Amino acid sequence: AAQELRDYEPHLAPGLAGAAFYPQDAQVQPMLVVAHLLRLARAHGAEVRTRTGVTGFLRDGSRVTGVRTTAGDLPAGAVLNATGTWAGDVAALAGVHVPVLPRRGFVLVTQPMPPRTIRHKVYAAEYVGDVASSDAALQTSPVVEGTGSGTILIGASRERVGFDRTFSPRAAGALAAKAIALFPMLRDVRAMRTYLGFRPYCPDHLPVIGPDPRAPGLWHACGHEGAGIGLSAGTGRLVAQALTGRTPDLDLKPFAPDRFPAPDRSSGTGFPGAGSAATEEGRR
Structure with a gap:
């Protein structure tokens, strides 16, 4: 209630x-x-190879049997595409269409404030609508939270501009104005810096989880947009269950990799393939 x-x-x-x-x-x-x-x-025997770019897939007919990398070929009984914002580019290397696109977002970081100045993560109702929107243009809704160090984080913005990392005064100004409308005391607080990231966006706002029937042996776990860190453990459990022949706790059909229509390549539009500028960075 308002009084509380x-x-x-x-x-x-x-x-x-x-x-x-x-x-x-x-x-x-x-x-x-x-x-x-x-x-x-x-600890469970995995080998982690950093700074190793995926350049293609090993195939036996239509079946994926491993990956080609900058450090050599790696055969595998199953390959999991969990490359976040670049998952669409990696899928394209296997000749399949998974329309994961980057959705840029900025965060403002304020000067340190006294503890518990902002006690919770507070966001306005329009944040829910922005998350569910498919609009490519800039959208902003106030999300304000304090940190243990005293700084206050101010978001959230969304826009589909590819992998453009250019600072946007328009986005930062909109974030600041909406945060001040929610917490007027922030008008006198200095913003020290900003940072940005790219959310892995899917057109229907559902992640892509499970085996790809178009390329047997290839699995996907991607497209969670801003919820990936929160859904990662559950996604990992579902994939592990399905990979080992068990019945997943959740039906994977709504998340099927082949649920999307093929892109219209005749018009020169559609999903950018493996040749996009940021691909190599994302495959590491």
Whole structure:
């Protein structure tokens, strides 16, 4: 209720109608999670090869039997395409269409503030609509959260501009204005820096999970957009179950890799293939 809002967030703007509180909401630091997963993988016998680019696939007829890399060929009983924003480019090397595209987003980082200045991760209702939108143009909705070091993170923006890493004053200005509308005290807080990333966007907003019948032996786990870190453990479990012949906990049909129509190449449009400029970086 409106009268309870300031008990949760004392600095929220007055006049807000109400909010929903998610007491079980949790967050992780992605880099620490990846480091831990790498430790677990190595402990279970996995070999991790960094700075090794995938250049193609080994084939036996239509079946994928491994990958070609800059460090040599790697035969495999199954190959999993889990390359995030570049998953579409990697799929194209196998001759299959998986329309994963980059969706750029910026985050502002403020100067350090006293602890618990912002107590929760707070976002406006339009954030949900922006996530579900297929619009390629810039969209911004306020997402504001504090960190353990005292800095405040301000998002979120979405736009499909390929892998363009150019700073966008328009996006940063919109983020700042909407964050100030939600927390007026931020008007007097200095932004120290910005950073950006690319979410792996799928046109129907569902991830791509499971075997690819167009290239037997090739599996996919990609296209989660901004939810990948949260859905990674569940996706890994589903893939492991399916790969080992068990019945997955969740039906994989809605996430089938071949659910998308083939691109119209006659018009010169459609999905960019393996020759796009950022491909090599993404395959490492």
